[in-house]
Amino acid sequence: MARPSRTGETDATRVRRLLRASLIEGEIPPGSKLRVQALATQYGTGASPVREALSSLAAEGLVERLDQRGFRAAPVTLGAFEELLRARCWVEELVLRESILAGGQQWEEALVVARYRLSRTPRRADPSSLRDDPAWDRVHLEFHRALTAACPSPTMLGFCETLRERASRYRGVALTVAYPTRDVAAEHEAIAEAALARQVPEACRLLVEHYQRTAGYLRLALEGSQSLTGC
Amino acid sequence: MARPSRTGETDATRVRRLLRASLIEGEIPPGSKLRVQALATQYGTGASPVREALSSLAAEGLVERLDQRGFRAAPVTLGAFEELLRARCWVEELVLRESILAGGQQWEEALVVARYRLSRTPRRADPSSLRDDPAWDRVHLEFHRALTAACPSPTMLGFCETLRERASRYRGVALTVAYPTRDVAAEHEAIAEAALARQVPEACRLLVEHYQRTAGYLRLALEGSQSLTGC
DNA sequence: ATTTGCAATTTAATCGATAATATTTCATAC
């Protein structure tokens, strides 16, 4: 039965999209088992679309497939996190460089807008919450995308996006500690400033430091919480 | 019916593996339609495993999914080729650098072996053939892997592998012209020499030139053959 | 000759059922 959602989107594609978001956002914790029947019921469809979605997410690395034993959300480990961070710094540095070199007026203006929006959005709606406001998450993501958007290689930008998604799965795990005081807004400002001034080495240095600082806190939280095995 | 291949490999996984090889090798030409029923018959299984395999290859970029219109082998275009080449040069340069910096004795020795094997394998068994000998393809692949193997980032190495696979899909399209005389063996020798001598800039320069030279011929062939649309 | 409309055919997407496998439960022995 090709039961169309009227939008042309198939069940498999829809489930893939929703599952993907749940995994990236951390709503589905790393390492947890993904039972086909349960997901089918949850998303109001059958086993086939769910299996297609899971297969596709497995190819992407968000899900692990164990032949004959089903699927589970890809587990996270401290080692994988360190490795991911290193790869991210290398790639983001490269992509930022090429973006600055290739960026024209359109890129500059989009970056200015993204920076402005980020500066105007409070990080936490409720200051007592440990979790960032979804609206801030969005503009923050858009800011980082705007920085590298002019890199003339969709392949590299796609790889960046993949790494970003993988990294975001670690955030939920690390919610156990309050982050030390740190002026993230000023870091973003400085990066944007250097990028707009076309100061390649300075911008790259600041960006990498920005990532490593964030990662440093995350690392502490991960080590403390011991919630990394996902088992 | 969980009909196991006794090896623990599921039908979906097996079909994925075989399809993947066919796509990379160029046996299935880019752009061609992939009909689920036909593939199911060909691989002696049902629609579900085939759809899972296709979904997973779509996530990887080897297959394109058009909702409600099935799957097709990802098409190739001259523009995508140029872009791929650029991304490849950037990433391979980075990975080679880190490999040289991190490589120990084991890496050196494996590289020496790979270089030796490549030097002893004739590129074409039958000199009249335009196609490279599969045995040469293998040792050539292993040589390039050995160069970068010591890079301490599985993520980056995996990305290299993905780009390599995408690139190899272009070779089959470009079989219409004979390559001009060129001493590929000497190029490989020089790269290995520089890498073993830990001359990072020199090795990277030679590797990138190696890719761009190969790509140059491929580009000519692609422009000439006009077989790029895949339609 | 090209375009338009409609029926026939093909193909895609999904469901429900089923067989094989993995996992859990629980009684029994040590």
Add this chain to the structure above:
DNA sequence: GTATGAAATATTATCGATTAAATTGCAAAT
């Protein structure tokens, strides 16, 4: 109390059939 193993249960992987959509073929009209 823990270990063992067999039955009970749950889950995975797959098939065959079914429905909806896309494509094709073909005739009539412009």
